[in-house]
Amino acid sequence: MCASRFAGVFALALPAPLWPRMMQRLRSYAMNKPARGSLLGIEHVEGKEILGLLKLARRMNPLRARPLLRNKRIVLLFYEASTRTRSSFEIAAKTLGAITTLVQASGSSIEKGESLLDTGATLRAVGADAIVLRHPCAGAPHLLAKHLDIPVINAGDGMHEHPSQALLDAFTILKHKKTFKGLQVAIIGDIYHSRVARSACHLLTKFGVKVTLCGPPEFVPEVAATLAPGLRVSRHPEEAVRGADVIMLLRLQKERLAGQKIRLQDYVGHYQLTPSRLKLAKRDAIVMHPGPIIRGLELTGEVADGPQSVILDEVHNGVPTRMAILARALGKTK
Amino acid sequence: MTNAKSKPGSILIKGGHVIDPAAKIDAPMDVLLRDGRVAEIALPNKIRGSADEKFDARGLIVAPGFIDLHVHLREPGQSYKETIATGTAAAAAGGFTSVCTMPNTAPVVDTAEWVAWLRDPERGAVVNVFPIAAATRSSRGATLTDFAALQRAGAVAVTDDGKPILDDEIMRAALRLGAELNLPVVQHAEDTRLTERCSMHEGPTSFRLGLRGMPASAEASVVDRDVTLAQQIRESRLHVAHLSTSDALKAVRRGKRAKARVTCEVTPHHFTLLDEDVGEYNTNFKMNPPLRSSSDREAILVALADGTVDAIATDHAPHATHEKEVEFERAAFGITGLETALALAITKLHRAHKIPLTRIVELFTAGPARVLDLRGRGSLARGNCADVTILDPKKRWTFEAAKSRSLSHNTPFDGWQFTGKVVATIVGGKIVYCAD
Numbered sequence: 086m087c088a089s090r091f092a093g094v095f096a097l098a099l100p101a102p103l104w105p106r107m108m109q110r111l112r113s114y115a116m117n118k119p120a121r122g123s124l125l126g127i128e129h130v131e132g133k134e135i136l137g138l139l140k141l142a143r144r145m146n147p148l149r150a151r152p153l154l155r156n157k158r159i160v161l162l163f164y165e166a167s168t169r170t171r172s173s174f175e176i177a178a179k180t181l182g183a184i185t186t187l188v189q190a191s192g193s194s195i196e197k198g199e200s201l202l203d204t205g206a207t208l209r210a211v212g213a214d215a216i217v218l219r220h221p222c223a224g225a226p227h228l229l230a231k232h233l234d235i236p237v238i239n240a241g242d243g244m245h246e247h248p249s250q251a252l253l254d255a256f257t258i259l260k261h262k263k264t265f266k267g268l269q270v271a272i273i274g275d276i277y278h279s280r281v282a283r284s285a286c287h288l289l290t291k292f293g294v295k296v297t298l299c300g301p302p303e304f305v306p307e308v309a310a311t312l313a314p315g316l317r318v319s320r321h322p323e324e325a326v327r328g329a330d331v332i333m334l335l336r337l338q339k340e341r342l343a344g345q346k347i348r349l350q351d352y353v354g355h356y357q358l359t360p361s362r363l364k365l366a367k368r369d370a371i372v373m374h375p376g377p378i379i380r381g382l383e384l385t386g387e388v389a390d391g392p393q394s395v396i397l398d399e400v401h402n403g404v405p406t407r408m409a410i411l412a413r414a415l416g417k418t419k
Numbered sequence: 420m421t422n423a424k425s426k427p428g429s430i431l432i433k434g435g436h437v438i439d440p441a442a443k444i445d446a447p448m449d450v451l452l453r454d455g456r457v458a459e460i461a462l463p464n465k466i467r468g469s470a471d472e473k474f475d476a477r478g479l480i481v482a483p484g485f486i487d488l489h490v491h492l493r494e495p496g497q498s499y500k501e502t503i504a505t506g507t508a509a510a511a512a513g514g515f516t517s518v519c520t521m522p523n524t525a526p527v528v529d530t531a532e533w534v535a536w537l538r539d540p541e542r543g544a545v546v547n548v549f550p551i552a553a554a555t556r557s558s559r560g561a562t563l564t565d566f567a568a569l570q571r572a573g574a575v576a577v578t579d580d581g582k583p584i585l586d587d588e589i590m591r592a593a594l595r596l597g598a599e600l601n602l603p604v605v606q607h608a609e610d611t612r613l614t615e616r617c618s619m620h621e622g623p624t625s626f627r628l629g630l631r632g633m634p635a636s637a638e639a640s641v642v643d644r645d646v647t648l649a650q651q652i653r654e655s656r657l658h659v660a661h662l663s664t665s666d667a668l669k670a671v672r673r674g675k676r677a678k679a680r681v682t683c684e685v686t687p688h689h690f691t692l693l694d695e696d697v698g699e700y701n702t703n704f705k706m707n708p709p710l711r712s713s714s715d716r717e718a719i720l721v722a723l724a725d726g727t728v729d730a731i732a733t734d735h736a737p738h739a740t741h742e743k744e745v746e747f748e749r750a751a752f753g754i755t756g757l758e759t760a761l762a763l764a765i766t767k768l769h770r771a772h773k774i775p776l777t778r779i780v781e782l783f784t785a786g787p788a789r790v791l792d793l794r795g796r797g798s799l800a801r802g803n804c805a806d807v808t809i810l811d812p813k814k815r816w817t818f819e820a821a822k823s824r825s826l827s828h829n830t831p832f833d834g835w836q837f838t839g840k841v842v843a844t845i846v847g848g849k850i851v852y853c854a855d
Contacts, residue, residue, distance in 0.1 A: 308623055
């Protein structure tokens with residue numbers, strides 16, 4: 086039992102001639118289906134499974150350690166900077182008793198030009214039981230998962246998806262709204278570049294939530310409405326916010342405005358969530374934001390700190406949600 | 420008949436059905452090849468005299484040798500992807516007797532020396548290789564190459580394929596110089612200012628996958644400008660490579676109506692696949708121009724049938740596994756195509772879309788021969804080169820990438836079932852490929 090668990094580690098010390106054979110074994114995983122427990126995106130996950138994950142998340146208590154994943158090794162493979170996602174995955178894993186290792190692009194062999202697949206094979210060989218991957222390229226987790234026999238969890242891939250964020254947002258919404266039924270959600274900001282928005286759209290529309298995407302054409306192209314059934318595009322935040330139960334804001338990256346037709350002050354004037362715009366929403370509407378927030382840009386400080394803001398609650402909910410994701414990944418959901 | 424490759428001598432192809440659109444033949448005929456030429460073509464059993472070898476073509480179609488206007492054989496410089504020997508072997512297996520090589524190698528084929536090098540028998544080509552040379556030095560788009568010297572060395576056209584000529588003045592100068600020499604300028608039409616960091620077609624699929632999309636207009640705007648220039652410059656010849664969008668077709672039609680010397684080619688993957696076929700980031704569906712929308716594909720099918728398109732070209736673009744088994748956005752553009760082109764044309768164009776076989780043969784023979792003025796090719800008229808493609812339009816088979824003759828296996832068609840297969844390929848009177 087113990088020997089087999091450490092086989093990968095000892096393999097590193099094997100004489101060189103054995104290496105080619107090992108690499109061949111790793112290559113034979115080529116083009117397999119992702120391992121059970123992988124979470125690559127929300128798009129192809131069924132509603133039932135999402136509800137199951139959220140239910141599991143509600144049972145996870147970040148303040149009480151539960152050694153469900155004792156002796157499991159979880160590698161956090163981060164090719165991009167991250168505060169919230171990285172720390173909450175790490176805390177989630179450690180709360181469940183797992184051993185975690187952080188591998189970042191800088192300071193690793195990735196800097197020397199090692200490919201994603203070779204990095205994955207190496208991490209598998211040192212004994213990783215699951216890999217949490219953050220990567221600037223859309224689809225990177227899919228590539229890794231196809232070539233590895235351990236679960237891969239997408240912690241954000243390019244402009245594609247950020248499934249754990251969508252799940253923690255759903256967790257937060259359910260905490261405040263009890264049910265998805267009849268909800269109206271406005272998502273305001275740079276949808277085009279946002280993996281958070283794509284995952285949220287897939288998740289919410291699976292439960293019949295009416296979602297309005299709002300922003301200038303540069304950030305919310307008409308094609309955005311084709312992402313999932315029941316999506317609507319609006320250019321007017323007043324229209325999007327009116328009667329909404331949830332307002333989700335996205336971070337605006339100033340550098341993305343460079344070269345675009347829209348100027349920063351125009352964007353702020355037209356799309357910023359101000360107290361007066363917030364008043365158009367339902368009285369009990371909540372304001373969400375995946376962070377990091379830029380006060381005075383996509384929202385005012387008053388709104389960010391106001392009673393309807395659940396921004397820090399979202400961060401807080403990241404830990405139990407990611408505990409559930411990791412427990413499911415390694416088949417320890419009891 | 421045996422699988423052995425025959426020596427040049429005489430071959431009598433008997434009992435086949437000849438389709439030779441240039442000669443307006445679509446009938447049972449026998450063909451005699453002697454000394455690398457078509458010696459005789461006549462009604463069945465009318466050819467007297469003996470031949471060293473007889474080819475029983477009963478139930479088969481005998482066509483002029485296929486010509487591919489657009490292949491990347493990767494030499495010089497990238498022989499780990501493909502060599503002229505392996506690439507032309509794949510061409511022969513796909514029924515192509517002539518291929519036109521693109522100059523975006525390492526180094527770029529921008530001198531007469533490199534053109535001669537490509538044509539050197541030492542390269543081991545088993546089909547005719549017609550180099551297309553760079554239009555500008557190192558394909559940097561700044562200074563024209565020496566078209567006359569390149570042409571003398573054997574280049575049949577010039578292009579900066581992969582790196583479009585965007586500068587109006589350079590394109591105008593290239594077309595002018597080409598007009599003086601009767602040399603076509605081949606353009607890879609892509610306004611790269613609109614496609615930076617893009618890896619597929621812009622549309623619902625690219626949005627869903629979070630990939631930056633190349634707008635269809637990035638192709639159409641360049642074709643539109645080029646056609647306008649071609650109309651203005653007398654005798655200039657413009658050939659639009661791998662045309663993929665409906666708007667670009669409109670521009671080509673405009674040029675043809677105005678009697679400008681504008682031609683275009685379409686690839687099998689663009690008349691077969693759609694952007695949504697990329698699935699979950701399958702890099703064997705990543706190429707440039709990218710797979711387009713269904714309305715673009717419809718327009719291409721119409722243009723293939725109505726004569727707007729002059730040729731089917733493969734854009735055969737081999738890449739090593741390590742260049743494709745990477746993140747989609749970092750994967751190399753391009754797929755192999757020499758061995759699947761005819762099968763796709765018969766399966767998709769003839770059987771599914773009812774385009775007559777004569778038209779399909781024209782798109783592989785007379786059409787491309789006309790585009791580049793390849794004298795003595797593209798038709799089986801007496802005295803022409805003895806380049807012949809023999810095919811079975813009803814043969815069902817499954818393509819296996821692992822058995823490809825190409826050095827690389829980056830194809831989206833692995834495991835596809837086809838109808839229509841090449842039976843034999845004859846180059847200069849020599850059988851260079853024969854199916855098992």
